Amino acid sequence: MRRYELKDADWARLAPLLPGKVEDAGRSAADNRLFVNAVLWIARSGAPWRDLPERFGPWHSVYRRFRRWAQQGVWQRVFEAVQDPDLDWAMLDSTSVRAHQHAAGQKKATPPAEALGRSRGGFTSKLHAVVDALGNPLRLALTPGQQADCTVAADLLAGLAVSxxxxxxxYDTNAVVAHISQAGAAVVVPSKRSRRTPRELDRNLYADRNKVERFFNRLKQYRRLATRHDKTAASFLAFAQCAATFVWLL
Structure with a gap:
């Protein structure tokens, strides 16, 4: 077993979720395992696509397939399919990812469309996540680095039935607090100093929020996510979805 490659047990769980099976319409993909191992190698090593080892095949063919799956939502569907969440409660947070100079220069779209922006950390993207009570990822979103966390909270939490x-x-805004309350969940969010009437906070439960921080630490073990090299938001988010899938599997 080479480094950065899926074990047999993990592949057995993943294989039925991928397109190109014999019973699927269209061309079969007997090399799915080789392809996924190639994507995992790029994600973990952080290397450019051109440095993909020859054992995985032509780098450009692997790259084009990765992009095609990203644009078709395959990585998103696989990420959702592997989940077996503990929904006693959910935790919400974001992390900033510094963009490499190679991420700039996308000519067909303005920087906000590719989730790139200027913040105090420089040229960054912000990756938002919701995790379950065990710290496993449920949903991901990508925004420019300067965008406030609270702006995507409602979308990330939509439809989640948690206590x-x-x-x-x-996330202590009237809109976010109202959204959580209307969903029937307790608001375990510290009040800002500007609130005239601070909410009571369950500090024992709030201490569990470290699990979302630990999830981001695990995610950034994938060097492709520790620094953003991808020009397009679709590719970078697809790598995040891949890594989140592997968090569930590995």
Whole structure:
């Protein structure tokens, strides 16, 4: 077993979720395992596509297939399919990812369309996540680095049936608090100093929020996500979805 490659047990869980099976319409994909191992190698090593080892085949063919799956939502569907969440409560947070100079220069779209922006950390993207009570990822979103965390909270939490939502002060807005309350969940979010009447906070439960931070630490073990090299938001988010899938599997 080479480094960065899926074990037999993990592949057995993943294989039925991928397109190109014999019973699927269209061309079969007998090399799905080789292809997924190639994507995993790129994600973990952080290397450019051109440096993909020859054992995986022509780098450009692998890259084009990865892009095609990203644009067709395959990585998103696989990420959702592997989940077996503990929905006692959910935790919400974001992390900033510094963009490499190679991420700039996309000519067909303005930087906001590719989730790139200027923040105090420089030229960045912001990756948002909701995790379950065990710290496993449920949903991901990508925005420019300067965009406030609270702006995507409602979309990330939509339809989640949990007893409580844990988040830091960045999510203490009237809109987010109302959305959580209307969903029937407890609001475990510290009140900002500007609130005239601070909410009571279950500090024992709030201490569990470290699990979302630990998830981001695991995610950034994939070097392709520690620094953004991808020009397009679709490719970078697809790598995040791949890594989140592997968090469930590995």
């Amino acid at each position: 409580a939502v844990l988040a830091d002060k960045a």
